[in-house]
Amino acid sequence: MAVLRRDLTLAWRQRGDMALPVLYALIVTSLFPFALGPEDALLRRIAGGVVLVTVLLAMLLAMDAMFRSDIEDGSLEQLMLAPQPLALMLGMKILAHWLATAVPLIVIAPLLAGMLHLPTPVMPVLLLALLLATPLLSLLGGVLVALTAGTRRSGMLLALMLLPLCVPVVIFAAGALAAAQEGLPWIAPIAWLGAALVLAVVLAPLACATALRIALDS
Amino acid sequence: MANWIPLWLHKLSSPPVFYRFAGRWRPWAIALALVLGIVALYGGLVLAPPDYQQGDDYRIIFIHVPCAWMSLFVYAIMGVASFIALVWRIKLAEVVAMASAPIGASFTFITLVTGSLWGARMWGTWWTWDARLTSELVLLFLYLGVIALCHSFEDRRQGARTAAFLALIGIVNVPIVEFSVNWWNTLHQGSTIRLLGPSSIAPSMIWPLLTMTVATKSYYIASLFGRTRTDLLALESGKDWVRQIAENEARA
Numbered sequence: 001m002a003v004l005r006r007d008l009t010l011a012w013r014q015r016g017d018m019a020l021p022v023l024y025a026l027i028v029t030s031l032f033p034f035a036l037g038p039e040d041a042l043l044r045r046i047a048g049g050v051v052l053v054t055v056l057l058a059m060l061l062a063m064d065a066m067f068r069s070d071i072e073d074g075s076l077e078q079l080m081l082a083p084q085p086l087a088l089m090l091g092m093k094i095l096a097h098w099l100a101t102a103v104p105l106i107v108i109a110p111l112l113a114g115m116l117h118l119p120t121p122v123m124p125v126l127l128l129a130l131l132l133a134t135p136l137l138s139l140l141g142g143v144l145v146a147l148t149a150g151t152r153r154s155g156m157l158l159a160l161m162l163l164p165l166c167v168p169v170v171i172f173a174a175g176a177l178a179a180a181q182e183g184l185p186w187i188a189p190i191a192w193l194g195a196a197l198v199l200a201v202v203l204a205p206l207a208c209a210t211a212l213r214i215a216l217d218s
Numbered sequence: 219m220a221n222w223i224p225l226w227l228h229k230l231s232s233p234p235v236f237y238r239f240a241g242r243w244r245p246w247a248i249a250l251a252l253v254l255g256i257v258a259l260y261g262g263l264v265l266a267p268p269d270y271q272q273g274d275d276y277r278i279i280f281i282h283v284p285c286a287w288m289s290l291f292v293y294a295i296m297g298v299a300s301f302i303a304l305v306w307r308i309k310l311a312e313v314v315a316m317a318s319a320p321i322g323a324s325f326t327f328i329t330l331v332t333g334s335l336w337g338a339r340m341w342g343t344w345w346t347w348d349a350r351l352t353s354e355l356v357l358l359f360l361y362l363g364v365i366a367l368c369h370s371f372e373d374r375r376q377g378a379r380t381a382a383f384l385a386l387i388g389i390v391n392v393p394i395v396e397f398s399v400n401w402w403n404t405l406h407q408g409s410t411i412r413l414l415g416p417s418s419i420a421p422s423m424i425w426p427l428l429t430m431t432v433a434t435k436s437y438y439i440a441s442l443f444g445r446t447r448t449d450l451l452a453l454e455s456g457k458d459w460v461r462q463i464a465e466n467e468a469r470a
Binding site: 143144147148150151152157160161163164165167168171172175207210211214215217 | 304352356357359360362363366367370371376379380383384387388391394395397398399401402
């Protein structure tokens with residue numbers, strides 16, 4: 001809990017960094033109508049997918065910094081030496097990171113979707129899909145960030161490694177949105193996302209701890 | 219009892235022993251790959267009859283299918299080697315896992331290229347977002363991620379161990395991707411060759427295919443041995459046995 005409180009305080013002290021992914025998502029979304037033309041029908045059809053991918057990219061942008069400052073000032077090594085289980089503390093760190101980056105993005109998602117004329121009935125499904133998909137991405141990303149902890153340049157590498165892992169997440173989240181947009185039942189892909197999230201909550205912190213021990217073991 | 223098998227494996231995992239073992243078998247593997255490859259190409263491109271629907275275009279399967287099998291087979295080998303490297307900390311397993319990655323990536327790349335050449339004639343498009351094509355592409359990205367992660371560390375062994383962990387994550391991920399993209403979109407034809415039960419492919423077409431499979435396997439062994447030998451030399455460059463090899467070569 002102390003780790004969570006400390007990380008949230010740190011994030012709050014640097015509010016500018018928190019706003020960056022939100023601004024990024026806003027800019028990317030507003031570029032789509034320019035690139036594809038402002039027709040309502042087209043924008044309505046792609047709105048869900050665009051918001052989803054934009055949020056994902058914005059999270060990727062912030063993911064690199066998940067353990068960055070802790071590695072630089074050595075507090076991550078302190079955590080690894082602490083008597084408390086490392087997986088639990090890393091889970092708290094990932095939760096803090098999710099609260100600081102993904103929650104603002106979810107809050108702004110209806111605005112982004114509105115800019116692209118997403119039909120109102122689909123909006124709750126979008127929020128639900130994001131609520132399940134973003135923690136999943138944070139957890140998967142946490143494992144990969146831990147793997148790259150020992151390296152200096154990791155931005156592009158992280159994107160390359162995260163792509164195969166986020167393909168299923170995007171497919172299921174977008175599947176739910178597409179089904180909702182056509183008025184079909186959308187609960188099945190959402191349930192899959194939920195199942196994956198439960199699995200990730202249990203396994204990802206453990207994998208993250210193992211990865212960190214391997215990457216910093218020297 | 220058959221005590222000599224674990225003993226032999228244990229000895230083989232020592233770098234100098236494996237270096238000599240790989241050096242002895244590598245020429246044979248190359249020769250086998252070349253001979254079988256030429257026989258399979260002759261059988262596939264000349265002897266096998268044209269397909270009644272696809273004409274001569276189907277002949278690309280003699281390259282495409284063995285490479286696609288190899289792309290998965292090499293990943294499996296890499297995963298097993300990574301597991302051994304992480305659990306028992308055997309140096310040789312790290313080297314084998316990392317030497318497999320570029321070979322597997324090339325097989326995956328060849329599969330994608332030959333597949334899109336065939337798709338351009340048969341489906342009328344170079345690329346389509348079909349389930350199998352997409353999972354093969356994701357597999358390529360997994361390979362590239364492992365290679366890139368391995369090379370981004372200054373310490374070779376640490377890079378290898380970290381990349382090995384990524385390879386293990388990938389092994390869990392491959393079936394998930396396979397399932398999710400199948401659910402998403404499918405166009406690719408089903409399998410026509412089965413290990414158990416009758417295959418729905420003519421015998422005159424299947425023997426070159428199987429020969430080519432053996433050829434790609436022995437090419438993999440040859441390439442793996444060559445890469446492992448160089449990596450072992452680089453990794454152990456301070457050790458006595460490497461110095462002896464270098465001195466012997468300088469004398470000769």
